[in-house]
Amino acid sequence: MNPERLALYAISQGGYWAPRALAFEHRFVAAVIDDGVVDVSEAWHAMLSPILKALFDNGERDAFDAAIASLPANTRRTFTWRAKPYGCQSFFDTFLEAARYKITPDLAARIRTPVLIADPEQGGYLAGQPERLYDMIPGETVHVRFTEAEGGAGHCEPMARSLAAQRFFDFLDDRVGLTGS
Template identity: 45%
Template sequence: MAYRFCENEQFDFEVMALLGAAWQQGSDPGEVLATAGTLREADGRRWFEGWTELARRVRSDGERAAAAGRRTSARDAWLRAAGYFGTGLVAADALADEQRLLSVFREHRECFDRFAAAWEPAAERVAVPYEGTALPGYLFRPATGGADAPTVIVNNGSDGPVSTAWTMLGAPAVARGWNALLFDGPGQQAMLFEHGMPFRPDWENVITPVVDFLLARGDIAAGRLVLAGISQAGYRVPRALAFEQRIAAGVADPGVVSVVDSWWNNFPPELHELFDSGDRTAFDQVMREGIEEDEEFPALWQWRAKPYGIHSPFDLLTEMGRYDLTGVLDRIAVPLLVTSPEGEQFWPGQSRRLYDALPGEKEFVEFTAAEGAGMHCEPLGRALFEQRVFDWLAARLDVTA
């Protein structure tokens, strides 16, 4: 975009994502712009405090509305507050205070819980059985919908809050008369912050329990399941579909073949050569010196690395190298839509790489800057995204909504 809201690139993107969330009532543009205007050159601490302050103010508005019996006003305020808390948490690692991160995460989640309970009909809080524990989630249903309504399994990315998963994929599904399941998998949100459970590359072992849970209920139509994912879930969705055949269609926004490339794209070639040499000690030393030289980068590195639960840069990048679809692409038979936003800043070119390698039914959907829908996850092009993606899904599932 010609206009930048913040000097920090990550913060600038977060403002755009919040503005896009207004399409599904996940933010108020005036609140976003007024707050972003005070944070244009903010460091991590100021960013965290600015959005947390707004979130608490909006949460208080919701609580007053609820006390007065104004359900709709309360519901809308709680959703916005959840989104603002989530935006602040992007910089929580700049505080070097894990307990403060956890405390604010719980405030975020409490707001979303209240929003979900105030939804009509109220969302059902669910627990998906998973390897001796349970993955927390929310099952949203439309006010009117038949027994054969499709169900969208919303797969979050690496660090997005559940409120973003709702506005990007859950809300548009429910608006069309479909069910939507939002859940936290390993390395995501509650499973990371509350339970310390890291990511895993074999995501089929997460999605299969989710599918088992849904189909065991008796009120979810078999053969009508959709798996849709945003950001790093552009890897997770096709990975799961290579093994889980009970899904009717999938969406990867954007397509991701090799997760680690988003990191290597930002490092000089000589650093990659040092990594390839296998000298773990030397690589970690160079990386840590480089990280500490940048005032803002240490917090961002920690935020991005946190879901993997690995502190050594060498070990982290080694582990991330396992998040690669190359060996399983020929197994994907489920129809898959792959988005390709112009200016994709994390995995440029990988949407086309994924699409070209798919052996079965597939669709390649481009979003351009001229349409106002460029950049990772089309932050400012949500209406166009919904139209193209959900119309394709509707055609695959033979529904008219």
């Protein structure tokens, strides 16, 4: 391993973890973040119906957890799977915990690594966050839009992985310098 060629690639919620890591770890030569995440809780709250949102906002822990438990099995599985990394005992507590996961301007200001931030059209519950992250990082940052016309719409460009890979590897090749080595 050559430490002068250390790169970081993050996808989905890794778009939160990578900028956080880059604020403290400065050995990376370049990073690709697909999609950028500023506030994890925004994605969590976007999944809530108006009724669930009202229960959460009113602090009704038991009613909130009961309402999620009564959702269709597929929806419950999605909530349960997404909640695992947080290690909380209830869905209500998981939503509270997710609110702690934010990239602040002070944290972003610590990033010194060149970063490419992918930003697909129709980004779903992360829409707008990649551009916000781009605006917060003071150093070399490249904001790459993916459009529906080129097949790159949707969270992490699921229908345009070849296009995404080409753009990401072009960025990394320019900074990590593997060509001709």
